[in-house]
Each structure stands twice: as C-alpha cells, then as structure tokens.
Amino acid sequence: MIDIGLTKLAVIGVVALVVIGPEKLPTVARMAGSLFGRAQRYINEVKSEVSREIEIEELRKMQKDVQEAASGFESSVTQTIADTRDSLHSAWDDTPSATYVRTGTTEQLAIKAKNFRKKKLAKNSAVPGWYKNQSGRRVRVISGAARVSKYRPASTPKNSGSFYA
Missing domain, CATH: 1.20.5 (Single alpha-helices involved in coiled-coils or other helix-helix interfaces)
Incomplete structure (x- = not known):
C-alpha cells in the first residue's frame, strides 16, 4: 500500500498551491474531499455486499446440510417403520386365529x-x-x-x- 507521511502531504499541498493557485485551492480541496468520501462509501458498500454474499453462501451451505440430515433421518425412520410393519405382519400371519379369520x-x-x-x-x-x-x-x-x-x-x-x- 502507498505510504504517505506528513512530509509528503506537505510537499503535495505546496505543489497544489503553486499549480492551482490560492483562489481555487479551497474549492478543489472541497471537491477532492467529496470525491474521497464517495470513494470510501463505494468501497464500504462493496465490502458489505461481499460480506452479505459470503453470509448467504454460508446459509445456503447450512440449509443444504440440514436438508441432507433431514432426508437421512426421514429415510431411517421410513426404513424402521417398514421393518416394524414387516415384522408385525409376519407375526400376525403366524397366529392361528389369523388363518381362521382369513379362511372363515x-x-x-x-x-x-x-x-x-x-x-x-x-x-x-x-x-x-x-x-x-x-x-x-x-x-x-x-x-x-x-x-x-x-x-x-x-x-x-x-x-x-x-x-x-
């Protein structure tokens, strides 16, 4: 980054005074300050937008992880229910009263x-x-x-x- 010290600022001020002149120097300094402020606001907006995009990307990643976990949980619950249903059906089919009801x-x-x-x-x-x-x-x-x-x-x-x- 550019390292500007007090001596360099003094040299730039003297050169600007000589080149621009004492009458126009305050308006030029005011305009330079407003341009510098606009540049800072623009840089801050860009930084905040980049940070928002990063947060959104992190949230999307978290959402994807949660959806994967939920689908895994749902599939495990579905598998457990199916296994339980199969075991109950097999136990029900083994009882003699069930054969009586079906054959009656x-x-x-x-x-x-x-x-x-x-x-x-x-x-x-x-x-x-x-x-x-x-x-x-x-x-x-x-x-x-x-x-x-x-x-x-x-x-x-x-x-x-x-x-x-």
Missing part, C-alpha cells in the same frame, strides 16, 4: 355375530323388569337434594331455612 366365510361371521347378539340380549333381559323393581334395584336415579326433600320426615317444616332446625 361370511356365513360363519354372520352366525358368530348373531350368537353374540343373543348372548347380550339374554344377559340384559333374562330377569323380568317387574322383578327388578321389586328386588330394590334402582331404576330411576335422583339427585341428593331431591332425595332429601322426598324422604324428609313430616314433623320438620319444609320451609325452614336452617338445616339444624
């Missing part, structure tokens, strides 16, 4: 369902309703407050505000 006809399944309904009906209605009512089985459920008001002794006034009265 629709008539056998209908008979089985009919027998189930008969058993359920017999279980629920084997005892007549009048006997259930006489044996003390509750048919209607009432709340605690309704039960208290229904079975309150007659000597206690019903409109009494106190529980202990």
